[in-house]
Amino acid sequence: xxxxxxxxxxxxxxxxxxxxxxxxxxxxxxxxxxxxxxxxxxxxxxxxxxxxxxxxxxxxxxxxxxxxxxxxxxxxxxxxxxxxxxxxxxxxxxxxxxxxxxxxxxxxxxxxxxxxxxxxxxxxxxxxxxxxxxxxxxxxxxxxxxxxxxxxxxxxxxxxxxxxxxxxxxxxxxxxxxxxxxxxxxxxxxxxxxxxxxxxxxxxxxxxxxxxxxxxxxxxxxxxxxxxxxxxxxxxxxxxxxxxxxxxxxxxxxxxxxxxxxxx
Amino acid sequence: xxxxxxxxxxxxxxxxxxxxxxxxxxxxxxxxxxxxxxxxxxxxxxxxxxxxxxxxxxxxxxxxxxxxxxxxxxxxxxxxxxxxxxxxxxxxxxxxxxxxxxxxxxxxxxxxxxxxxxxxxxxxxxxxxxxxxxxxxxxxxxxxxxxxxxxxxxxxxxxxxxxxxxxxxxxxxxxxxxxxxxxxxxxxxxxxxxxxxxxxxxxxxxxxxxxxxxxxxxxxxxxxxxxxxxxxxxxxxxxxxxxxxxxxxxxxxxxxxxxxxxxx
DNA sequence: TAGATTGTTAATCGATTAACAATC
DNA sequence: TAGATTGTTAATCGATTAACAATC
Numbered sequence: 245x246x247x248x249x250x251x252x253x254x255x256x257x258x259x260x261x262x263x264x265x266x267x268x269x270x271x272x273x274x275x276x277x278x279x280x281x282x283x284x285x286x287x288x289x290x291x292x293x294x295x296x297x298x299x300x301x302x303x304x305x306x307x308x309x310x311x312x313x314x315x316x317x318x319x320x321x322x323x324x325x326x327x328x329x330x331x332x333x334x335x336x337x338x339x340x341x342x343x344x345x346x347x348x349x350x351x352x353x354x355x356x357x358x359x360x361x362x363x364x365x366x367x368x369x370x371x372x373x374x375x376x377x378x379x380x381x382x383x384x385x386x387x388x389x390x391x392x393x394x395x396x397x398x399x400x401x402x403x404x405x406x407x408x409x410x411x412x413x414x415x416x417x418x419x420x421x422x423x424x425x426x427x428x429x430x431x432x433x434x435x436x437x438x439x440x441x442x443x444x445x446x447x448x449x450x451x452x453x454x455x456x457x458x459x460x461x462x463x464x465x466x467x468x469x470x471x472x473x474x475x476x477x478x479x480x481x482x483x484x485x486x487x488x489x490x491x492x493x494x495x496x497x498x499x500x501x502x503x504x505x506x507x508x
Numbered sequence: 509x510x511x512x513x514x515x516x517x518x519x520x521x522x523x524x525x526x527x528x529x530x531x532x533x534x535x536x537x538x539x540x541x542x543x544x545x546x547x548x549x550x551x552x553x554x555x556x557x558x559x560x561x562x563x564x565x566x567x568x569x570x571x572x573x574x575x576x577x578x579x580x581x582x583x584x585x586x587x588x589x590x591x592x593x594x595x596x597x598x599x600x601x602x603x604x605x606x607x608x609x610x611x612x613x614x615x616x617x618x619x620x621x622x623x624x625x626x627x628x629x630x631x632x633x634x635x636x637x638x639x640x641x642x643x644x645x646x647x648x649x650x651x652x653x654x655x656x657x658x659x660x661x662x663x664x665x666x667x668x669x670x671x672x673x674x675x676x677x678x679x680x681x682x683x684x685x686x687x688x689x690x691x692x693x694x695x696x697x698x699x700x701x702x703x704x705x706x707x708x709x710x711x712x713x714x715x716x717x718x719x720x721x722x723x724x725x726x727x728x729x730x731x732x733x734x735x736x737x738x739x740x741x742x743x744x745x746x747x748x749x750x751x752x753x754x755x756x757x758x759x760x761x762x763x764x765x766x767x768x769x770x771x772x
Numbered sequence: 773t774a775g776a777t778t779g780t781t782a783a784t785c786g787a788t789t790a791a792c793a794a795t796c
Numbered sequence: 797t798a799g800a801t802t803g804t805t806a807a808t809c810g811a812t813t814a815a816c817a818a819t820c
Contacts, residue, residue: 286752287748289745292745292748292749293741293745295744295748296738296740296741296744296745297725297738297741299744300723300738300740300741301725304700321725322725323725323726323727358748359744359747359748360744360747360748360750360751361744361747365743365747367743373642374638374641374642374645374646375639375642375646377638377642378637378638378639378641378642379739381638382638382639382739382740384700384723384739384740385739385740385743388740388743388744389740389743389744389747390740390743427750427754429743429746429747429750436568436648452750452753453746453747453749453750454746455739455742455743455746459564459648461561461565461585461586461587462587463587467753469746469749469750469753471742471745471746473737473739473742474560474561474564475643475646475648475649475719475737476560476564476648476649476652476653476654477557477560477561477564478719478735478737479629479631479649479652479653479654479693479719480559480560480563480623480624480625480652480653481553481556481557481560481735482693482717482718482719482733482735483623483624483625483629483653483693483717484551484556484559484622484623484624485556485717485733486624486691486693486716486717486733487624488550489716489731489733490691
């Protein structure tokens, strides 16, 4: 209501202010001042997204592989360019070993540290339909640093039902329960029509990060982070790319635009 | 196996080749040649993603609003910058009316046309756990141009079970059933360990677009489009942004890097 | 040392945005 | 006409990538 529309995450780099001035080329003998300063840079959003992937992949290969992996090897299993991977890792500080590679245990620890998943983070889910149940029951959550702390639904019939070890509570309890948690992430898995209302409730209870599965644009204050997952949008993007692949010109060009009065 | 690793979508602009040469500033009297050429440009991936949002929002407001909307008004309800919205729409051809705005019905039709959602597109879902059920039962799919054409699971106990109007089939039927559909999109909602195998089956059956919900990196030929939704990654990104907001320096800088031999 | 691989630079590309001429 | 709003430009910013000096 009283808050500016929030552009759904993606570009939330803080303090672009303190950017590193291009300090010219390093010369032999020159102290590595720049290296120090580069460490102070903010981590780009795109990099943060990939760090989560690296962390998961490293967990997958920690057992069955060597202690050390090269950027090339890790990039291959992560499906990214190795230059990009090295650049991403350079934001964490440099602890690869030239001529050798990265120590997997160190690397894992450092990424987890930067992402803040060294201890478990609370998650509350609102809306326990099919999707909410799926999210609440997702075993991977605990493995990746999260704990389902509470579940809420507006439907009284669902009250008390247990999903895993957590039982479903009434929306009316949201404020109190969420208020007692430490910086929980709110997950909205309600129908679109309820999404804004639920978001307002979460904000009022002190939540500052929201993951929104409802196909609705949320209006929140600009210091609140919102990320959105929209199944149909993903499918539509695939649909578009498919058409473009198959050479459908309408997908790439716009000849027959419905321009009123335009020269067709 | 024999295919190069595929970088998960995002940057699949075709024919960057035919880019429009910067043709200087338009001058009065100069014919609008450039306008014609600009129409031939490929639509940026970022724009395609937002078009899906615009389409949904327009559907939401088609009834209760005026026939025409300004870029400012639409941008507000879509949660984006109005300059960005105008730029996005300019890729569809110009059919806004200066001084007035965009005709909502025209705009909706044109976006749907470009996205290729004018007729229903088939979707097949593999893996009918909680998530698969949620996706299969998602009512919004039909409204946004998709049809759940088939469901597959490896668990024989689920065989024949119906989700909506569609019954679950054995994986062994996948090739035949999918082969009989027209360019279906494959959705992977299996555990991570099964994801690559399922992807291979889908590819063998002729699928060229995949939406992957399993937390696993898929290796596919580079002419195949893969998009990925990873719940835990989204949460980890929010987690990181939260830490950065609260001034945790480790989230923005990397001072105490575990650099072996580094001067701490 | 020779070979290998990192960390960084710089070129390039793509995306965002303010500003404004065109024009309804 | 005057006011309003589009469509486009150009500046800027962010992301990607090849290349290579540094160095293990």
